[in-house]
Amino acid sequence: MSGQPHAAPQVKAVAAAALLCISLKYVIYEKCFGSFIAPAIPGRLMIGMEMLYGTMVILCFLLFIKDCTALILWVSRCLGTTWVLPFSHIARSTGILILSLGLGSWSAWQAVRVPDIRTVEIHLPRMDRHLDGFSIVQLSDLHIGSLLNKAWLEKVVEKTNSLAPDLIAVTGDMIDSYPENLKGDVAALGLLSSKYGVFGVAGNHEYYFREKEWRIVFESMGITMLNNGHRVVTDQSGAKIVVAGVPDPAASRFSGEGPDAAKAMQGAPANATRILLSHRPNVESGKARADIQLSGHTHGGMFFFLKILLAHFNGGLVCGLYNLDGTQLYVSPGTGLWAGFSCRLGVPSEITRIVLRKRQAIAD
16 A cells, blocks of 8 residues: 555645634634624625635545545455555545535535425324315524525425415424524515415524514514414314424523423313424423324534434434324425525425325225
């Protein structure tokens, strides 16, 4: 291996310094731009920094794959094979760096683009047959702030309204700053329109930025904020749907009441289809005896190779449809994304259109 060319010490030093600066992104946000949660930084500069951070994460993953492959080949050669990695050392390193930069740029673009619509059918055998085809649009983790702002939100609202949903559910983390900073940017939320109303719950980021004040703002826009409570919706046939919601567990850190699914459903009609809104997927939804739970928070793992890690911190619930003891749980990968980690790879954002279906009995 002594014949392999190596980079000059100066090149290594520059590369190491660059990686160190990129890895200290949150420290830079905190010290230079006021906060790592919602830094006061121009959008273009932020997306550039997020792209570099995403590139670094992807580079680490690709280098891990390369080293594991090299180890396997080394073991195989010890057993008598002649297998080696293809191409020269410089060609492999250059290729990995270019691929990381390309995927890092793609991941940053995926984070800020206006999401596509994804339709999910959920079958509820106990549901009133008149509700077959009832549609719910779920928006989650909008994170309106310095990166995803007024223009982006207006396009999301336009796409949502074009679906003419029966109901709209906004499952937390709508904002990333204080009300006085974002009133103009969030105004488009007041244009959301559905047949039976718009309902929302607070996520952890609402509590970071004065949730009680935001609740008043959202209510003034026509969003019914559910805080361990519920509303009953009755369709034209008389069939009832209970829409309940719980606050994020972060509420207890800010002198608020934590999530109580049983309280949220207290007094709800027993024969109604029950929907529970909870920002985090791993609340005790069984206490609500809900038919459906809609959640977000995980951002789907952001990178496909990080899903296992995110699952560990969220009870195995990361993205998609799950059956939890009779409750159909849908975890949205998010409509937007937190500006502090604005990268997506293999986990696209979405405007989720959920269609309720009554499962038909199978004939003998």
